[in-house]
Amino acid sequence: MxxxxxxxxxxxxxxxxxxxxxxxxxxxxxxxxxxxxxxxxxxxxxxxxxxxxxxxxxxxxxxxxxxxxxxxxxxxxxxLQRVAELRRVVREGNVLRVGAMVRHRDMERTAEVPSVVATAIPHIGHFQIRNRGTVGGSLAHMDPAAEWPALSLLLGCSVVAVSTRGSRRIPADDFAIGPLMTALEPDELMTELLVPLPEGGGGFAEVERRSGDFALVGAGCQDGTVVVFGAGPRPQRLAMTEQFIKAGGAPGPELENIAALEIVARGDIHASAEYRRRTGATLVNRVVRQSRTHVEGT
Amino acid sequence: MELTLNVNGREWRGDVPGRLILADLLRDRLHLTGTHLGCEQGVCGACTVLVDGEAVRSCLMLALQADGCSIRTVESLAPDGQLSRIQAAFLRHRALQCGFCTPGFLMSITELLDSGQRYNREELAEMLSGNVCRCTGYEPILDAVLECQD
Missing domain, CATH: 3.30.43.10 (Uridine Diphospho-n-acetylenolpyruvylglucosamine Reductase, domain 2)
Known part of the structure; x- marks a missing residue:
């Protein structure tokens, strides 16, 4: 760790x-x-x-x-710049295998990325940062406000961790331990992120003080899965909100209240816990609506 | 460690420590002091240079990470002392006051202009939000870029 x-x-x-x-x-x-x-x-x-x-x-x-x-x-x-094996993006059936050294900018230009990822990428820093920053670097750094850890949880991705002892797949939920903490062992290197390609469209939104800044709070929705990030110590799946949707619940004040109840939020100099909880719930409502519009629109 | 770069069209070779940051190499050893260091932590964008044609923050790169790359700094824009089109537009639109941020803006804008893609005012404001200017309020900078896209 x-x-x-x-x-x-x-x-x-x-x-x-x-x-x-x-x-x-x-x-x-x-x-x-x-x-x-x-x-x-x-x-x-x-x-x-x-x-x-x-x-x-x-x-x-x-x-x-x-x-x-x-x-x-x-x-x-x-x-790791000369390790060519880490720079590939390969589609295998319904899984996109993204090398750890693939840059955000490369993903921006990859046609196969899910629409929710395409929506999220412009939120990652500024274009000058996306020219250098990588998918694997973002995941290994594990900033609670970063987009890739949240997207990984949202899409049910796995991290491939390799060492001389062998290789293992770590589900996104187990990979994120806390702020700047991952499940990688000291001798393990992340080689790939396995991204299952979703069927429909999703929703993604975040609130930042200025474009390109770290998210104060953000949310994503894809095929009934709901994730909030930037609020607590790690990206969080909202189980009660997901249940509400599964039972036929529609976006609205009720959904927003359920989300607000279960969002784990911390306050700091940038925003209070209460702000993150309320704003997070509003964003959840918005991304659930976005993902529905996609489904109905196609 | 041995490092080979092409800087503004000329090859540079040298022995550098692993912990030398690209911005410090450009300023201290190559004396290309047009690249300004503001925050030195990736926030302000003043140190933006082009690495293989892409705008990056030179304070967020080790010199050795650029091994074998082509670097362009603000000095490359006016090699014979003639202002480039974007520099002339900056002057005409008064897109600078103190000028500290200007080299970073010019290099970020160079990538955008070289891409051949056209951006509207709103998109440009978004693209240039990674460069901090505390004098101009950005409007004259956007004017200058919009003019050069024509």
Missing amino acids: ATWGLHAYRARDLTQHDWRTEAGGTVKPAPFEYHRPGSLAEALEVIGRYGDELKPLAGGQSLIPMLAMRLARPSHLMD
């Missing part, structure tokens, strides 16, 4: 910096040994050797600032 300080990279306090100048420039991160494996086999060997002293580097859109602020100080850093 890997764990880092909650939302640590948002910290503004730079006073603890130990700015060291090496020949020819400032370096911000603490020293680490840099590894750049050229194949998956090599990467597994390296992570197997160093375990929790090592941090894999995918797109780096969360990890690099954490390194620069020295909130993360791994002794070893493994840059």
Whole structure:
């Protein structure tokens, strides 16, 4: 299990910096040994050797600032950019196998992605972030306000985790443990996300202070499954709300009240728990309605 | 570690530590100080450069992650001192005041213009929300980009 300080990279306090100048420039991160494996086999060997002293580097859109602020100080850093096996998107029947190093931008341009994913991707950072950030990086980082952990739970995805000991599939619900915590073992590398392709359209919405900011709260709905994220410590499936829909319940004040009852919300400097619960419930109502419009419209 | 880059059309080779960040390499070792460092944590967009034609934040990349890539910085826009079309439009529309954010805006906009895709004002406002400008209120910047899409 890997764990880092909650939302640590948002910290503004730079006073603890130990700015060291090496020949020819400032370096911000603490020293680490840099590894750049050229194949998956090599990467597994390296992570197997160093375990929790090592941090894999995918797109780096969360990890690099954490390194620069020295909130993360791994002794070893493994840059995955040359592991070609991790960059593929393959459709196998009704499952889309998405390599861990596939960028958000690549997914934006992949025709097979479910419509709910296509709706969610523009919410991931800004386009400059989507040019570098990866599906696997977002999942492994496990920010409670991030889109990929929520989409994985919504679509019933599994994470493929591989080590020299073998390979296993971790359902999204088991993969997310809490803020910045996943079920990956120290010697395991996420290689793929298995995305079951849904039948119909879904709904996805989030509230952010400005476009591209982290979601204060968000929600998704697909084929009767309802997920809220950004409210609590990890994306949450709303069982009572799902039951209400299954029993024929329609979007409206009643659905919104049920959702508000079961949303686990925490307050912080960005929004209160009550705000997240009420706004989350409103979004749930909205995405359930969106997913119905899709169904009726097709 | 050995690093090879093509920066603004010229090859650069050097030995760099694994923990050197691309923005610091560009500024400190290549002396391309047009790339500005604001927040240094991926929020402000002032350090935006093009890596293989795509706009990225150079503070969120290790120099070694760019190994073998082509980098374009704001210096590439006016190689012979002649302002490029977008730079001239910025000047004409007064799309800058203090100018700190300008290099990042210009590089983000360069990717958008090079893509050949046309965006309306609303879409552009969305696309440029990843670059922070505290002087202009964005309207003159949008004017300048819209003019260059013609």
